[in-house]
Amino acid sequence: MDPSVQASRRTLLRIAAAGAAGGALAAAPLPAFAASSPSGGSSPAVDRSPLPRTLTVTAPGLYPEGVAWDPRRKAFLVGSTAQGTISVVGADGSLTPLVAPFARVSVIGIHVDTAHGSVEAAYSDYFFRRMGMVDTSLPPVNGVGVFDLTTGAVRQLVPVSAGESEPRTNDLTSDRHGDIYVTDTEADTVTRVSRAGEVLQVIRDERFTAAGTGPNGIVAHPAGFLLMGKYDGGRLFRIDRPRAARPVVREVRLDRPLASIDGLALRRDGSLIAVVNDLSLPGGMTGRDAVVVLRSTDGWRTARTLRDQTWPLADPTTVAVTPYGDYVISGGLREILSGVPSSTPGQFQLRRR
Structure with missing residues (x-):
């Protein structure tokens, strides 16, 4: 077995509880975190935000990749690549389980x-497999x-990518009709799922195909199309008429090349945030972390770069848009992917860009 795979396996074995019922991972204790003070030269208006510039969350064994903003709670929701949970990160410094391991x-990805x-x-179960x-x-x-947003109860568990040998669903979004669109970075697809739990369509395009990591971040635009990022090569696609029998896929021409595209988020002003990292670049390539x-x-049809910001925290994966700024998550995922210990063991960070 490859040494990095052995190390990653040890990481997950440390998290798994012996004898966990039903084959689920036992949730590790989720202590409240200590939020850091606002820093980084924020303006007085921003300093009065209920959220600090950087949240450092102590949560051993969580390893979140996805984050979303819950406007009802005025709090973040984070997933867990190791425990299979969703938790609430409160602005008051609390961390509360919402969805138990299933x-x-x-x-x-979460939405x-x-x-x-x-x-x-x-x-x-890609990592465990x-x-x-x-x-x-x-x-x-x-x-x-x-899952129910209030209680965390399961409403639907919908299998996708049936028949694929090593599928890995990655990110998802939903449109105004309630249909859900989920990317699969290994199957190189976008799948449409109904609110009732039926797989309605699998969108394929030869340009989605990747030797490594393919379709990744995805957002639904209010105008009715999807924007989807392909990790390898940092390519952005517009998917028109996604509910039609034959959606139309167009590549968005960028003014500058991107090494990768991981998470995406659409801002209220119409701009798009893309998170760049080198967590899964092919052939051991290295790059930089950026937002x-x-x-x-x-x-x-085309897009230009408004801001290219080298990110100060290691391995950012995606971003949540909030009324108080856009928060990028660095969840220590490199340890799961490669076995390289996190630079902040037992912690993850949310930082406002």
Whole structure:
């Protein structure tokens, strides 16, 4: 076994509790975190925000990749790649479990749908399967979970990417009709799922195909199309008429090349935030961590860079747009992917850009 895989397996084994019922990972204790003081030269208006510039969260074994803003609670929701949970990160410094482990899976991307009172999550046993920690003779566990936003109760668990040998759902969004769109970085697809839990369509395009990590961050634009980022090569796509029998896929021409695109978030002013990292670059390539803001004046046929900000915290994966600024998460995911110990063991960070 590759040494990095062995190290990653040890990381997950440390988190797994012996004899966890039903094959689920036992949730590690989730202590309240100590929020850091606002810093970084914020203006007085920003300093009066109920959220500090940087939140440092002590939560051993959580390793969150996805984050979303819950406007009802005025709090963040974070998933867990190791425990298969969703937790609430409060502005008051509290960390409270919301969705309990429902299988031995990673919860990766998460999305809040206030119109339907739900939180949606992409889940997969990809990491556990890759490290030989589940019965690989059984089909992969990979899908979309829909949970009650208030109670965390399961509404739907919808398998997707059926028949794929190593699927990995990654990120998801929903449109005004309530349909959910989830990317799969290994199957190189975007799947449309109904609110009732039916797989309606699988969107494929030869440009989605990647030797490594493919379709990743995705957002639904109010004009009715999707914007989706492909991790390898940092390519951005506009998917028109996603509810039609044959959606139209166009690549968005960027003014500057991006090494990768991980998480995406659409801001209220119409700009798009793309998170860049080198967590999964092919062939051991290295790059930089950055948060890039893009804007389009032609309906996302093309886009120009408004801001390209080298990120000060290691391995950012995605971003949550809040009334108090855009918060980027660094969840220590490199330790899960490669076995390299996190630079902040037992902690993760949310930082306002």
